[in-house]
Amino acid sequence: MSDDATISRYLESRELAEFFRNLADAVENGGQGELACVEDFSKIKIRVKKEYGQINLKAKFKTAAPCVPAVDSETGEPAKPKYKDLKKRMRGSFRILVKMIHDGSVPPAEAVEAFLADSALMVTYPGYGDEFYEQYTAVCDEFRAAYASGDIERMHAAVDALVHEKSRCHAKYD
Incomplete structure (x- = not known):
């Protein structure tokens, strides 16, 4: 399965x-065949209809990452996702961070780690706001430290700074 099936x-x-x-x-345990990588799902939609004595099943699975990661043919390392796909992935994790922190809750480590890893990858793409990358990386480092401290007020300030940096760059590049 790629990232959806x-x-x-x-x-x-x-x-x-x-x-x-x-x-x-x-x-629960990992699948194979048509259910390979289902344990890493980000979304499952199932539709079941009874039609003339038969059951029509339609199931859509979307995984958090491709089941078999793409490999760069030149370097042999994992290939970078398309910039647009990376930004879409970041949008989901960032939405969770902002909402939970603004609600006074500490977000799950998985969302924080995914967002910070994607942020580090994002700043390696040339031509998408290079002049903002250094400041954005510094704000990500502050967010990482705030999360590690467990101080929700510090996380709130850091996530607000991330929103500000995102807005500055997107005002010019979106």
């Missing part, structure tokens, strides 16, 4: 129950 087929009632058991097992 769709299953669409007609089933008997007993096959539907088997599909759900296999899906539950794949989420």
